[in-house]
Amino acid sequence: MNVETKGGDRAIVCKKVLLATGALTELNALLPGILIDQMLRPLTVSLVEVSKEHAEQQLKCMPCVIYRGDGHHSWHKVNPNYKNRNVGFYMLPPIKYPDGVTMSRWHGDSCFEEETPKIRPYIDMVHGQLGVAIGGNDDAAKSSDEIGRMAAMMMLREWDSPISGTFFGVSCIKPDFHPDLTFVSVQ
Structure with missing residues (x-):
């Protein structure tokens, strides 16, 4: 090759x-x-910075969460990525980045994913x-x-x-x- x-x-x-x-x-x-x-489908990403203390005390046992479903009645339902207008997300526990930050600020980003x-x-x-x-x-x-x-x-x-x-x-x-x-x- x-x-x-x-x-x-x-x-x-x-x-x-x-x-x-x-x-x-x-x-x-x-x-x-x-x-x-x-x-291929677009995704919205939210990165939330938390304090070291919050990560180590309140969130240290947080599991990975995957959700697919109807969501809460107050959630915005217009999302072309999910069949039957269902919503989905996954949430990870705090991750320490190489620069030492575990995420008190937040910012949005976008990416894409492939679905089989x-x-x-x-x-x-x-x-x-x-x-x-x-x-x-x-x-x-x-x-x-x-x-x-x-x-x-x-x-x-x-x-x-x-x-x-x-x-x-x-x-x-x-x-x-x-x-x-x-x-x-x-x-």
Whole structure:
């Protein structure tokens, strides 16, 4: 496999490649000749800074929370990202950033996520040398360690999860895909 940078000024030759590039896989055409069955959707992000004391005392046992449903009657319901106008979010406990901040201020941001038809990630080999770990379905932040571990084991051909690898199989590969594909362009 040849992995080339966007400018073409650098190339890496390797036996296998694992793409764990999320929504950027489709946006940058990192899998030429392959159409992955997924939908890109925008997300709104709120980052809230809390004091060190608050994080260590009141929030230290806060679990990760994922919510999908109708929401409270006072919530704004016009959201094109959720079927039947349902709302969804996930909330993480305080995270200490490299600059030492755990988040007394807040600010908004935006990003995007890819959603797969069965609402589970794709962790699969698209051919003998090329694997993917994509399709986070808005939940990858909380499970990225395990997704990465499973993908690494897959690349070593040592699948060790109690869940069958077919559960995470890629759907909708273009019919003109050729398994002798040896070029991946990294943006």
